[in-house]
Amino acid sequence: MSLLSPKDDTQPWKGGYAPYDLIKELCIAVGVIGLLAVVLTVLFSSPDDKPSTIAQWSREQPVNFIATAAKELNGTSDTAEYGPPYNHSSGSVQHFLFLHPQRWLGVSHPINTAEDYVIDPLRTIPGDPALTSAVSEYQAAPEKTKKEWGEAYAKPLEEYETAIEEKKAPPKTVALDPSTGAVTVQASGTGPVPALMAGLLGLAKSGGLDGSLLTSNQFFQTDYTKPLLFMADGGLLGERAEAQHLLGEQWGMMNETGSYPGQAWLWLYTLWYQVEPIKSSSNADIQVMLIMGLLSLAFVCIPFLPGIRSLPRKIPIYKLIWKEHYRSQQSV
Amino acid sequence: MSVAPPPSGEGATAHPDTWTVRVREAAVEALPPEKLLPDGQPTYVASWIYVFGVASIASLIVIIASGSILALKGPAWWHDTGVGHFFNSIHMWSVELFFFVMVVHLWGKFWMAAWRGGRARVWMTGAVTFLVAVPCALTGYVSQQNFDAQWISTQAKDGLNSVGVGAFFNVTNFGQMYSYHVLLLPVAVVALVSAHVLLVRRHGVVPPFELDKRRVALAASGSGEADSSPEPATGAQT
Numbered sequence: 001m002s003l004l005s006p007k008d009d010t011q012p013w014k015g016g017y018a019p020y021d022l023i024k025e026l027c028i029a030v031g032v033i034g035l036l037a038v039v040l041t042v043l044f045s046s047p048d049d050k051p052s053t054i055a056q057w058s059r060e061q062p063v064n065f066i067a068t069a070a071k072e073l074n075g076t077s078d079t080a081e082y083g084p085p086y087n088h089s090s091g092s093v094q095h096f097l098f099l100h101p102q103r104w105l106g107v108s109h110p111i112n113t114a115e116d117y118v119i120d121p122l123r124t125i126p127g128d129p130a131l132t133s134a135v136s137e138y139q140a141a142p143e144k145t146k147k148e149w150g151e152a153y154a155k156p157l158e159e160y161e162t163a164i165e166e167k168k169a170p171p172k173t174v175a176l177d178p179s180t181g182a183v184t185v186q187a188s189g190t191g192p193v194p195a196l197m198a199g200l201l202g203l204a205k206s207g208g209l210d211g212s213l214l215t216s217n218q219f220f221q222t223d224y225t226k227p228l229l230f231m232a233d234g235g236l237l238g239e240r241a242e243a244q245h246l247l248g249e250q251w252g253m254m255n256e257t258g259s260y261p262g263q264a265w266l267w268l269y270t271l272w273y274q275v276e277p278i279k280s281s282s283n284a285d286i287q288v289m290l291i292m293g294l295l296s297l298a299f300v301c302i303p304f305l306p307g308i309r310s311l312p313r314k315i316p317i318y319k320l321i322w323k324e325h326y327r328s329q330q331s332v
Numbered sequence: 333m334s335v336a337p338p339p340s341g342e343g344a345t346a347h348p349d350t351w352t353v354r355v356r357e358a359a360v361e362a363l364p365p366e367k368l369l370p371d372g373q374p375t376y377v378a379s380w381i382y383v384f385g386v387a388s389i390a391s392l393i394v395i396i397a398s399g400s401i402l403a404l405k406g407p408a409w410w411h412d413t414g415v416g417h418f419f420n421s422i423h424m425w426s427v428e429l430f431f432f433v434m435v436v437h438l439w440g441k442f443w444m445a446a447w448r449g450g451r452a453r454v455w456m457t458g459a460v461t462f463l464v465a466v467p468c469a470l471t472g473y474v475s476q477q478n479f480d481a482q483w484i485s486t487q488a489k490d491g492l493n494s495v496g497v498g499a500f501f502n503v504t505n506f507g508q509m510y511s512y513h514v515l516l517l518p519v520a521v522v523a524l525v526s527a528h529v530l531l532v533r534r535h536g537v538v539p540p541f542e543l544d545k546r547r548v549a550l551a552a553s554g555s556g557e558a559d560s561s562p563e564p565a566t567g568a569q570t
Contacts, residue, residue: 010449013539017372029383029390033429037394040428041421048411048420049479085499094494101496108499222507229504232486241483253487256473256480260424263469265431269491285494293495300459303447312445313541321444322540325376 047257049244054213054227057236058204062181063164063174065204066197067157068234072113073196074150077233080113086229087111094286102286109225117230121212122199131199134192141191149191156187161235181205248273268292368533376540384437385532391430392525396518398423403514407477427469434462446538454535457528464524468517474503475510485509 058065071077081091085108093102122135138146156173163170175184183201185194203209213227231237241247244257252273254266272278272288281287302308312318319326401419402410410416438458447455474485485503492498502508 008448008450010539011542012449013374013376013536016375018375018377020371020373020377022369022371025386026389029386030393033387033390033426033433034394034422036429037398037422037426040425041418044421044425045417046421046424047478047480048417048476051477051479051482085493085502092490092493102494102498105496105499109502222510223502223505225502225504228482228486231482237483237486240479244479246483246487248487253484256484261428263466263473264428265435265466265469283494285491289491289495296463300456300463302442302459303452303455309445309447312443315443317443318445318541321379321381321440322376324378325540326543328375 044260047260049240049257052231052236052240053207054204054210054231055207057231057234058201058209059181061234061236062183062201062205063157063160063176064235066183066185066201067154067161068230069118069197069200070150070154070157070193072117072230072233073119073193074147074154075114076150076154077113079111079229079233085109087113094283096283096286096290099286099290111226111229113230116226117213118196118200121203121209122196124208124212125199125203128199131195134195134199137192138196145191148189149193152187153185153190153193153197156185268295363530363534368530370533374537374539377537381436381440382537384433384440387433388430388437389525389529391426391433392521394426395423395430396522398426399514399518407475407510411477423472427472431465431469434465438462441538444538445541448538449535451531451535451538454528454531457524457531461521461524461528464517464520468513468521470503471509471513471517475506475513477506481506 054065068077072080075081078091079086081089083089083091083093084102084106087107087110093100095103119135119139122131125131138149141149156171160170160174173186175186176182177184181201182198185197200209203212210227213230214221214224238247242250244255246252246255246257251267251270254263254270256262269288269292272291273284278284278287298305298308398419402416402423405416410420441455441458470484470488474481474488488503489498492501492503501512
């Protein structure tokens with residue numbers, strides 16, 4: 001007997017057999033489970049909350065949209081600073097000890113937030129010489145100047161967003177016209193950025209940006225990485241998720257909208273995010289994934305794990321399961 | 333022109349060296365028909381816990397049937413029609429039932445130490461089935477084309493990216509996730525379940541722990557005192 005090959009003298013069954021109709025049992029089980037699914041469907045249906053669109057976001061939260069777009073242009077959004085697989089930044093790059101798998105696998109879905117989210121969509125707008133000129137001016141400027149313009153424009157917007165978040169009076173440097181949804185940012189040294197943002201807001205409201213972010217060299221599109229990450233950088237998805245108890249601190253993605261059970265089987269995965277020190281770690285994701293990987297391996301290998309494999313004999317739940325068997329043995 | 337049928341009953345031994353004959357003989361030896369589709373089962377298989385294994389397979393059948401109807405009509409159908417939403421709901425609830433009965437089944441088999449008697453592969457294929465079913469469900473959630481799909485995909489990406497999986501398994505790519513959900517992962521689950529069931533049929537349902545007479549009496553009476561008694565006589569080392 002070795003550690004991995006435990007002593008096991010379980011003998012083949014030499015006792016009696018009872019009549020059994022395997023196919024009939026399966027058919028009955030399918031009928032019962034199917035009926036249960038229908039009953040649950042009739043009683044509870046299933047959730048189908050409409051997806052958010054960039055058009056909806058730009059109309060409902062134009063300031064948040066502009067603030068997010070300014071960060072994309074300036075390279076300071078979550079996506080711009082993410083790192084692999086989207087770019088070569090390091091804001092969301094995680095590691096565990098000597099393991100850097102995120103870095104090792106590299107940039108497989110490249111996203112240049114300034115080009116992909118702002119400049120390229122603006123280039124698709126025809127018949128607007130002022131906008132075309134603003135795009136050209138921005139592109140021709142040195143990187144340092146672009147940075148200064150972007151920061152000068154983004155600062156009042158960040159102050160506005162912070163004030164709204166803290167439920168304080170917003171600064172007057174950002175004005176929202178409720179009738180038109182136009183956003184005016186009072187700041188100097190912003191170069192052509194206000195014109196770019198106004199053009200992008202107009203494109204987004206018209207629904208053009210939703211389609212533009214899906215455009216590549218293919219006619220048919222199924223990859224929503226760019227628009228989803230853009231929206232995730234903004235506030236609309238998070239706001240809806242919070243209202244539907246879907247944030248990370250609310251046990252996150254194992255839930256779904258409404259009061260439906262969601263992916264309850266992910267409870268152990270989500271649990272680790274609620275526990276310190278993982279909860280506050282900047283490498284929480286890789287730590288949780290590695291823990292779950294190890295636990296999954298242990299789960300599969302239970303037959304070879306000393307101690308764990310002996311629990312069923314030590315905790316006699318089997319006596320309930322085979323109570324009839326032991327009773328018949330006693331009578332024999 | 334008519335073609336004469338092969339002589340019946342002679343095919344199995346006419347060409348013993350062919351690959352086909354070897355596979356057939358190995359398959360029949362491993363799983364003779366009466367073992368593959370038995371009409372009797374050991375008398376100890378007499379508990380409600382045994383129902384959850386077949387209930388897991390039944391749930392999988394309902395999942396595949398409802399999912400096939402959804403696949404026939406395309407991914408947008410269930411958003412636009414009441415009938416589509418009805419079948420989507422059946423699909424979702426059968427998934428919930430599948431995981432519920434599968435977890436009960438796994439717990440039941442754990443407390444039976446169902447890996448005994450050379451049945452480690454039975455346990456392992458069952459456990460891997462559970463683990464593969466998780467991404468199978470996840471790809472369904474991110475293929476829903478609604479707000480849940482948007483939120484779950486943008487959240488799930490961080491965990492997958494952190495270990496490098498996001499480089500080739502992109503949860504924000506609907507086309508890729510849909511392919512995984514309707515083909516690749518279901519095929520994997522069905523293959524694993526098939527292997528699991530064939531292994532169960534080959535090795536049989538794990539027998540009870542054998543107890544000495546005094547422990548049998550205590551177990552039959554349902555008393556927990558048996559736990560403090562000496563080691564089982566035979567067949568109980570795990």
